[in-house]
Amino acid sequence: MSNNPTGVNGYGPKNYPDDETLKVALCQYAKEKLSTVQCLARLEAEHDFQIKPALLYKLNKKFNVLSVRKPPPADIAMQAVLAKVAEDPSQGRRVGTIGVLLSNDGTPLPQDFIRNILATYGPEGLSHRFPGANRIRRSTLSSIGPNHQHHADGHEKLNAQALNMGGVGLNIYGIKDQWSSFILHLVVIPNNWLAATIGYVHLDCVEKHKLIPVTFVTDKGSETGIIYANQTGLRVTYTPELDTTQFxxxxxxxxxxxTPIEALWHWFLQTFGVNIKDVIRSGFTTGVY
Known part of the structure; x- marks a missing residue:
């Protein structure tokens, strides 16, 4: 006859979770890539199940719980990685991201394995994501002479958002000759994001200097639409002999x-811009206006 017919030892009664509950929990922990210590803590907190690392190892083996140390066969693992690559046409997912997605699908894989697969079957993506790969490549500026290219852009460092004075701001627009670095036009306007306003600034500069450049250069903002029409019309009308493909x-x-006009804003900000902003803001904070 048993000396302990109730089955209760000195540690009190045990209410262990059933196998199905344990399997689901351990598979979830594997998806989350929890460490052994974290798994034990979660088992205790969620299921009141206190065990040692050795028993956790046995349970993982019993339920065939996959982990980065126990991945599926190489061919299956490779297909899983390639499937994630196929879902990412832009090739923007990094090795760690793919690893997390695979873990969420129940296929945790070592990062070295994923990286090797990407290097073999998706090297363009790795090159694209390599640190510094998207760094802007600088090149030498070239110009055939004065008024070959005029560069234009707006300066927002003193606008209403920057000054934060209830809608009051200085919207600046500038036009600069690339060859000579001469500032052709620098004006304060009500709105440097409005196409009609910027189109007027362009024509004002043309009238002021009585010339048009061979090529007018701007960014891709929507405010440059009227400039495009003005410049193209003037060029075609007054210099029809110039090849519009070459020039x-x-x-x-x-x-x-x-860069020619952006360099102007850098110089302006360092030389005058910060001081101008501080002076304007000081008048506002002291109640002068």
Missing amino acids: PPMLQIRSVHN
């Missing part, structure tokens, strides 16, 4: 590539 009337490029 386009207008170029629209990214702001980071519109």
